[in-house]
Amino acid sequence: MKDYKGEGIVEGIAIGKIFLYQRPAVGEFEQHVQDTAAELARLRRALQQAVEEMTLRCEKAQALYENDQAAIFEAQKLMLEDQEFIGRIKESILHDKRTAVYAVLQTSEFYADVFLGMEDELMRSKSADIRDVSSLLVRCLSQGQTDHKLLSPGIVVADNLLPGDLLEMGRENLLGLVVRHGSASSHLAVLATGMSLPLIVCPDLDIEPTLEGKTLAMDGGEGLIFIEPDSSTQTLLKEKAQELIYRKQVLASTGQNLCYQGRRIEVLANVGSIEDIRQALQAGCDGIGLFRTELSFLGRRHLPDEEELFEYYSQCLELMPDRPLVFRTLDIGSDKQIEGLPLPQEANPALGCRGIRFCLAHPDLFKMQLRALLRAAVNGQPALMFPMITSVEEVGRIKALLREVAENLKQEGLPYRDNLPLGLMIETPAAVVLAPELAREVSFLSIGSNDLAQYTLAADRENEALAAEFNDRHPAVMKMISLTVEAARQEGVGLSLCGELARDVEALPQLLQLGLTRLSVSPSRIISVKAKIRQLCD
Amino acid sequence: MDPLGMHARPAALMIKTASSFKSEFSLNAKGRTIPLNSILALMTLELKMGDRMKVTVEGPDEVQAAKALRAAMP
Numbered sequence: 001m002k003d004y005k006g007e008g009i010v011e012g013i014a015i016g017k018i019f020l021y022q023r024p025a026v027g028e029f030e031q032h033v034q035d036t037a038a039e040l041a042r043l044r045r046a047l048q049q050a051v052e053e054m055t056l057r058c059e060k061a062q063a064l065y066e067n068d069q070a071a072i073f074e075a076q077k078l079m080l081e082d083q084e085f086i087g088r089i090k091e092s093i094l095h096d097k098r099t100a101v102y103a104v105l106q107t108s109e110f111y112a113d114v115f116l117g118m119e120d121e122l123m124r125s126k127s128a129d130i131r132d133v134s135s136l137l138v139r140c141l142s143q144g145q146t147d148h149k150l151l152s153p154g155i156v157v158a159d160n161l162l163p164g165d166l167l168e169m170g171r172e173n174l175l176g177l178v179v180r181h182g183s184a185s186s187h188l189a190v191l192a193t194g195m196s197l198p199l200i201v202c203p204d205l206d207i208e209p210t211l212e213g214k215t216l217a218m219d220g221g222e223g224l225i226f227i228e229p230d231s232s233t234q235t236l237l238k239e240k241a242q243e244l245i246y247r248k249q250v251l252a253s254t255g256q257n258l259c260y261q262g263r264r265i266e267v268l269a270n271v272g273s274i275e276d277i278r279q280a281l282q283a284g285c286d287g288i289g290l291f292r293t294e295l296s297f298l299g300r301r302h303l304p305d306e307e308e309l310f311e312y313y314s315q316c317l318e319l320m321p322d323r324p325l326v327f328r329t330l331d332i333g334s335d336k337q338i339e340g341l342p343l344p345q346e347a348n349p350a351l352g353c354r355g356i357r358f359c360l361a362h363p364d365l366f367k368m369q370l371r372a373l374l375r376a377a378v379n380g381q382p383a384l385m386f387p388m389i390t391s392v393e394e395v396g397r398i399k400a401l402l403r404e405v406a407e408n409l410k411q412e413g414l415p416y417r418d419n420l421p422l423g424l425m426i427e428t429p430a431a432v433v434l435a436p437e438l439a440r441e442v443s444f445l446s447i448g449s450n451d452l453a454q455y456t457l458a459a460d461r462e463n464e465a466l467a468a469e470f471n472d473r474h475p476a477v478m479k480m481i482s483l484t485v486e487a488a489r490q491e492g493v494g495l496s497l498c499g500e501l502a503r504d505v506e507a508l509p510q511l512l513q514l515g516l517t518r519l520s521v522s523p524s525r526i527i528s529v530k531a532k533i534r535q536l537c538d
Numbered sequence: 539m540d541p542l543g544m545h546a547r548p549a550a551l552m553i554k555t556a557s558s559f560k561s562e563f564s565l566n567a568k569g570r571t572i573p574l575n576s577i578l579a580l581m582t583l584e585l586k587m588g589d590r591m592k593v594t595v596e597g598p599d600e601v602q603a604a605k606a607l608r609a610a611m612p
Binding site (some may be wrong): 078079083130373 | 550553575576577578579581584585608609611
């Protein structure tokens with residue numbers, strides 16, 4: 001038995017026969033050619049075939065994975081059709097009398113080197129894309145002589161693997177992957193994660209032809225590799241595999257209801273995009289407690305229009321027909337500038353015209369968003385929530401605008417829903433002291449613990465010097481939360497807490513003790529927060 | 539622009555926009571001029587936030603084309 005320790009990228013246990021995977025290197029091909037015209041014709045046919053193949057890959061990836069993974073192949077298709085790329089290959093054939101295969105590989109290495117020389121890791125990873133595209137082209141040029149589909153179960157061992165290689169192998173017989181080069185951020189890692197395929201990167205592994213067909217056992221979580229493992233190692237790993245399966249079942253059960261002292265506890269998600277919603281659903285969220293709608297306004301040249309927002313909100317609601325989705329209206333201030341709507345500089349943006357103040361100061365923009373929301377609301381279980389409330393009067397103004405928008409939609413004959421549950425963010429001390437009055441106006445309150453802590457403690461969240469003492473767990477903040485819980489209970493309205501505090505597993509016992517039953521956290525925290533609550537219930 | 543550099547998505551959008559017009563686009567930055575018909579050429583320029591670039595548009599639909607590209611720029 002020989003063992004290696006590498007970096008475990010994707011968790012999982014696999015034991016199986018080794019398949020060595022090798023892509024031909026540049027030097028192994030014929031380099032020169034006399035008939036350049038014939039070579040150009042071969043290239044043209046191969047390009048055509050490769051584009052067809054790539055289109056198939058895109059479709060396959062879309063069917064198999066989420067958008068992020070499918071996008072890898074969309075980007076590769078653009079490279080395959082790139083005029084400069086093809087131009088360079090042609091030039092190498094015409095001027096240097098290279099074979100098409102050699103010209104492709106040479107051009108591919110040229111771009112790969114340029115990308116590898118870049119500072120940004122994401123850009124460096126594009127080198128794998130250009131190599132993948134080129135290897136497809138080479139395969140088409142070699143008349144598809146190499147078929148890499150795995151015909152019996154096995155573990156693939158390779159120097160490196162490209163996303164296209166993985167699709168070629170097929171999932172059914174693939175037990176695991178061991179590569180010498182790669183990283184957790186590579187496309188390979190993204191795809192392997194999506195396929196739940198154990199993956200280890202191990203630069204120390206000597207890839208010799210004698211490995212072919214030998215037995216390999218791997219522990220993807222620990223990065224452990226055993227060649228020809230002895231029986232006790234195999235038994236140990238098989239036991240661990242059983243345990244992993246059991247743990248997955250426990251995770252899958254996160255959909256079950258959680259209770260604390262007889263009260264149902266719900267864990268919802270804070271999201272900013274449709275991708276976040278998908279992630280939250282996968283993690284088993286009980287709904288979306290906070291949808292930050294400002295993200296569709298930021299980082300772009302023009303403001304979105306009503307139709308665009310309507311489409312977007314509708315798509316979000318279609319994703320979760322059976323669980324609540326709370327849209328928080330535009331929450332921006334002069335510290336988050338949006339293009340196309342320059343805001344005057346403020347000496348103190350945190351205390352400036354932000355949140356609902358901004359919306360009420362820009363009624364046309366606000367009404368546009370409300371129209372999109374009311375129209376999209378005919379599907380699913382939406383609710384509306386308003387940020388940075390400091391007075392009952394603001395709620396009156398919001399309701400008047402909602403009435404106006406609904407009236408206009410009615411006159412225009414557009415489908416809409418106007419009896420939506422309304423909620424207010426409790427994130428200022430003013431809102432806490434007015435919580436009973438505010439609660440009488442709406443269906444629910446939601447504590448934004450980050451801002452509430454900042455405004456209660458007069459301490460800037462971003463100021464590291466203050467972070468240790470003036471945090472969300474400060475007694476004054478807890479008192480504020482407790483007051484709000486009391487007000488919501490007295491007035492019989494719903495209450496949730498969204499903010500960093502909700503995902504702080506140390507603070508959870510105290511929050512549940514205070515009587516909070518709805519917590520909203522980032523999608524990646526749902527599983528750990530639910531696990532902690534389950535522990536507290538036992 | 540993304541402080542880390544021009545990534546595939548914005549680059550793809552610029553190339554797609556440019557290809558939908560009859561006019562010829564060229565981009566000048568970092569002392570190099572490239573035609574705006576290649577995503578690889580654009581990405582390998584390694585443009586970063588703060589880099590100045592100049593785009594020239596020439597052709598029958600240049601006014602509309604320039605407007606559309608401006609909207610597509612990160």
